[in-house]
Amino acid sequence: MNSHPPPLQSSYLPIYPPRFRQNDKIQQSQQQQQKIRQTKRRKKRFLPTLKGFRSFLYHSSFYLFILIITVLLVASAWGIGEQAIRNSGQRNWNVFVLVAAYVALFYIILRTMPKPYIPTKQIDLPKSVAKHVATEYSRTAVIAHISQATTGQQEGWGRPGTKWEDKHFRTYILSTIPIMKQTLCPIAPSTASPLSLQPLLDAASSINDNGAIRLFVNSYAKIIARARYGRKEPTQADAEAVEKVVEVVLLTLEVKRRRERDMGK
Incomplete structure (x- = not known):
């Protein structure tokens, strides 16, 4: 087979895809406009403005006042030190007091200095x-405001700002059992269990008050049982109910004992 040489490429043949000179002109004009904008921005940076003058005045006055205060402090220290050295009788003591005073002054300034300005x-x-x-x-x-706690209460604990603050309701309710036993039945039967509330119920039934104390003690025993064995934490209402029952029982028995004393006299 005869191999034919590849055809010669002429420089006059069209190039695909064709290039349009109009696009080149558009790109050149865009580049020129961008250069013009950059030069304008550079000129604006170096032009004095009212805002720049205010900023310069603000910073320059700040450093000027710092320089004036420093000069005054150094001058006053120099004058006081010169007088202290001239006083030959108490020279060492005066110099010591002067140095201590300036050390305390700089310490107070550093402590009261505000945080870096942002x-x-x-x-x-x-x-x-x-x-x-x-x-x-x-x-x-x-x-930050939304993420803050709004209720401020944990289950089984008192709310902040109330008389039940930092009080555990279960612990408070169970702590009233010795008070009730001491009030209703000071001498408990030896056969009774330490956890049993039956002595309280028996003592309440023996009181001649038409069964009022018995009703209070029954409700008290139910709350105590929930506080002992319930999974759910007692509420503030339970603690307030126990508090009222204890107050009523103590007050009723105190009034009854006073009447018995008066009748005995």
């Missing part, structure tokens, strides 16, 4: 940056 206002930042900082600060404040 620029957040338009006087120190561009308007867009200051607006962005203010927006983010407001968003952070809102998130």
